[in-house]
Structures are given as structure tokens and as C-alpha cells.
Amino acid sequence: MAGEIVYADLRHLGDGSSPAEKRYAPDSCPWWHGLLLKAGGLGQFILLVLVVVLSVQVFQGSPQPVVMRVPQPGDEIQGRNQKEQYMFSSLVRYFCKPQVESPTAYAGCKLCPQDWQLHGEGCYWLSEELGNWTQGTKSCKNQDSQLVVLQEKKEREHIKVITGKSPPPVWIGVRSHQKEWRWVDDTPFNPKMFGTSLEEMGEGCGTLKAKGFEVHRCDAKHKWVCKKNPFQLYPITAGGEEKHNASI
Structure with a gap:
């Protein structure tokens, strides 16, 4: 009996810590503590690598800075x-x-629209259809031009080249109004330039043909020549x- 008591006492003595020590023993660390420690170690390693790389660049020569240009309103x-x-x-x-x-x-160089001919300082266009003087005026205006105004002999000769060797009369930009002849640009008409006189001209609208200047009724049907810059x-x-x- 006495031997059993001794054995029991020894067994209780070998249990380890006292109840108080067991009550205050710390719990095991959460799983994410280890993850944070690993991440911290990795960050320190990366920082160390960056320091080494920058040190090498400084030793070899400073790299050219990268300048980021902010877009400007006028770009x-x-x-x-x-x-x-x-x-x-x-x-x-x-x-x-x-x-x-x-x-x-x-x-x-100077350029003219399609179907227009360049000569000197102007572009010239000969109509294909026939019409009266007013229709010719409107046609030219619709093409940002006007019936040709002839102030120089060279230009007059060029119109004859455009119309052909023996052309029928073509409308040009001159007509009479109350016995006063003026060009469509409102400049005065000089009959001497065409070898005629106001007395011979009468009333009507001006045409040009191979023989020179002629006066026709404004409602007659002719082709016309437009001019533009x-x-x-x-x-x-x-x-x-x-x-x-x-x-x-």
C-alpha cells in the first residue's frame, strides 16, 4: 500500500509545470506572422539590390535624366x-x-481648275453651250470668275487662240448702259483698243471674233469666255x- 502511494506521488511530480504555469503559457503564433516576416525579408533584399545597382551607375557615370514634357496648349x-x-x-x-x-x-507655280487654261496671270475657260450675255455672266459668277475683261492686246490675241482660227463670236465682259460702255469690273471701255469708235458701236453687248470686236444684241446666243485668278x-x-x- 505504501508502495502505491509513492508511485502515485512520483507520477504527479512528473506532470511538468504547475497549473498556474499552464494557465499563463503563451499561445502559438498565428500563421500570417511568418508570412509578414518572409515579406519583410524579401523587401530588404530588393532594397539591397537597388542600392547596389545605383552605386554601380554612380561609379560608372550618372545616367541621363528622363525628362517628361507636359503637353502645352499650342502643341x-x-x-x-x-x-x-x-x-x-x-x-x-x-x-x-x-x-x-x-x-x-x-x-x-500657278494652277488652274480642270478644263481651264493658264495664260500669263489668268485662268480662262470657254463654255461649250450657247447662251445670251446674261446667262454667260451668271455662269462665270457661279465658277467664282467673271466674263473676260480685255485690257491688253496680248490677252485679246490669246482669246482668239482659245476660240480657234475662225471662231464664231464669243461673249466678253463689256456692254452698254444708256450709251455708256463699261466692263463688268466697272472699268471704262476704250474702243480705240479694238480699232472702233463709240459712234460705230451703238447699243448692245460686246463679242470677240477673229476679225475683232463686234456689238451684238444681248439676247443673242453665243459661247462665252470666263476668267479668274x-x-x-x-x-x-x-x-x-x-x-x-x-x-x-
């Missing part, structure tokens, strides 16, 4: 102007002949701008 306009300059430069090279002394340089295309100037003019 879009500048880009559009550059596109326009490129477009007009391409038009000059396509339509204009290069200068004789420099095959790569272009002096610019050409589109002038120039190369890029010293200021870097393209010159172009489309006035009539």
Missing part, C-alpha cells in the same frame, strides 16, 4: 501647321517644275511658312 496647333507645310511642300514638288539652275529647288503655289520661305493664294 496641337503646331503639329497641324507642320502637316500643312508638308502637304503644300508635296504639292509644290508634284505640280511645279524645278528651277533650271537647281533641279532640287522649286520656284512655285490662278491658285498660286510657292515653296517654303525662309521663315518656314508655305505661301499660297487662291484669290480670284
Whole structure:
């Protein structure tokens, strides 16, 4: 009996800590504590690598800084102007002949619409249909032009070239109003230029044929000649701008 008591006492002594120690023993660490420790270690390693790389770059020479340019309000306009300059430069090279002394340089040129003929400082167009003088005037106006005004002999001869060797009369931009003859641009008419006089002309509207100037009734049916200014295309100037003019 005494031996059993001794054995029981020894068993109780070998149980370890006292009840108080068991009550206050700390719990095991949560699983995410270890994850944070690993992440912290990885961050320190990356930071160390960056420090080493930057040290090597400083030793070899400072790299060029990367400058981030903030878009400015005028950037879009500048880009559009550059596109326009490129477009007009391409038009000059396509339509204009290069200068004789420099095959790569272009002096610019004058352009006329399709079916119009360029001569000197003007574009000329001969109608295919017939009409009275007023119809011819309206037709020219609809094409941003006017019935031709002839102030020079060379221009008069060119109209004869346009109309052919033995053409019928064509309307030109002159008519009488209360016995006063004026061109459609409101400049006075000089009959001496056509070898005639006001006394011989009478009333009506002016035509031009191979023999020269003739007066016809304004409701007669003839073709007509319109004239307008050409589109002038120039190369890029010293200021870097393209010159172009489309006035009539």
C-alpha cells in the first residue's frame, strides 16, 4: 500500500509545470506572422539590390535624366501647321517644275481648275453651250470668275487662240448702259483698243471674233469666255511658312 502511494506521488511530480504555469503559457503564433516576416525579408533584399545597382551607375557615370514634357496648349496647333507645310511642300514638288539652275529647288507655280487654261496671270475657260450675255455672266459668277475683261492686246490675241482660227463670236465682259460702255469690273471701255469708235458701236453687248470686236444684241446666243485668278503655289520661305493664294 505504501508502495502505491509513492508511485502515485512520483507520477504527479512528473506532470511538468504547475497549473498556474499552464494557465499563463503563451499561445502559438498565428500563421500570417511568418508570412509578414518572409515579406519583410524579401523587401530588404530588393532594397539591397537597388542600392547596389545605383552605386554601380554612380561609379560608372550618372545616367541621363528622363525628362517628361507636359503637353502645352499650342502643341496641337503646331503639329497641324507642320502637316500643312508638308502637304503644300508635296504639292509644290508634284505640280511645279524645278528651277533650271537647281533641279532640287522649286520656284512655285500657278494652277488652274480642270478644263481651264493658264495664260500669263489668268485662268480662262470657254463654255461649250450657247447662251445670251446674261446667262454667260451668271455662269462665270457661279465658277467664282467673271466674263473676260480685255485690257491688253496680248490677252485679246490669246482669246482668239482659245476660240480657234475662225471662231464664231464669243461673249466678253463689256456692254452698254444708256450709251455708256463699261466692263463688268466697272472699268471704262476704250474702243480705240479694238480699232472702233463709240459712234460705230451703238447699243448692245460686246463679242470677240477673229476679225475683232463686234456689238451684238444681248439676247443673242453665243459661247462665252470666263476668267479668274490662278491658285498660286510657292515653296517654303525662309521663315518656314508655305505661301499660297487662291484669290480670284
